[in-house]
Amino acid sequence: MNKENEGEFTTRRRGAELEAAIIQAAWDELMEVGFQSLTIEGVAARAQTSKPVIYRRWPNREELVLEAIRRNLPPLSDEIPDTGELRSDVIIVLNRLNEMLRQIGQETIHGLMSVLTGIPLSELIGFRRTNAMPIVLNRAVERGEIRQEKITPRITRLPADLVRHEVLMTYEPVSQDTIVEIVDEIFLPLIK
Template sequence: MVKSIAPSEDTRTAEPGSSELRGEARTVAILDAALELIGEVGYERVTMDSIAARAHASKMTMYRRWPTKSELVAEALRRHAQGDAPAVPDTGTMRGDLLATVAEIAETLTGAHGPSLIGLIEAIRDDAALREHVSSQVRERSHQVGREICARAISRGEAVHAERAETVLDLAFEHLFTSTLFDGAQPSRERQRSLVDAILLPLLSSGS
């Protein structure tokens, strides 16, 4: 079990010699430091102390916002993959939106410019708190995307099984995750198109 670690008295101020940042710049520095360290030494060996030192941040500030390492890392992964206000792709058709979304999921899994979910699979398996945070974020984002894609399609006049949106996006993520894990690389564009055209689009299109 991963327990929250309360800051001790000697963590209530920034470390001597640190140049503590403020506001959003401080948040970005902390989250970037977490991802950098995971890439260098792995999730298991990263500590809140090492993140604070890399980011020149106050540990009190970190513990106030992220009581555990798993919470901090989960937010870092989310921001890295999506940005602060991720936009759902709008291509003009439901098929196009699904293709763009599948491509985004594939990129997230392999982490071209930072830690990937596939690379963190052992940490996610062994750390229940990290697993819960990441799972919650993935499902929340997938469901949001599915609902928005269907709502847009309906507004364009496309016939859609909107009630299937969340399930279909869960299926897309799970298929891409499994394929990436077993193949050691993200699915090709051709396989991504096949997933959309043979499975996702028929499930969402009314009359299928």
């Protein structure tokens, strides 16, 4: 090999390194051009790889975008609030969910929902595999704010479900006033 050709042979990325580059490229494309304009071609160019390499790992752009969301947004349970008051803790959790939904964007949420029909809504738009609300509620039980028998799986999911519903119906991030209404007028009366 002569000196002119040396630069042509670079070490190819493989495995986890390549996958991480593709996922980061997908996230960057999503944030820069939005869901509707995101293409596998654009992701491949940004990741400096080929479309077939991407399609071997993800069958379509929606699965790739979903994976990019999973890897780039921290789970809501990373920092579970403990203010000493249930109301404040729930409002903090819902604000974090709302921010996560804002980052993902309504266009992305609706686009994913229209194609990935086999994936639960909670998996697509936040509160995925989180234990934030059960922990917040269990702490409130321990403090004597609420009774354990009032806590059911549906009640536990209710505040986040209502925030997601607002986002889906309005195509807008949920206002602070709406979050407070959800907590004060719907959720707390059901569990006290």
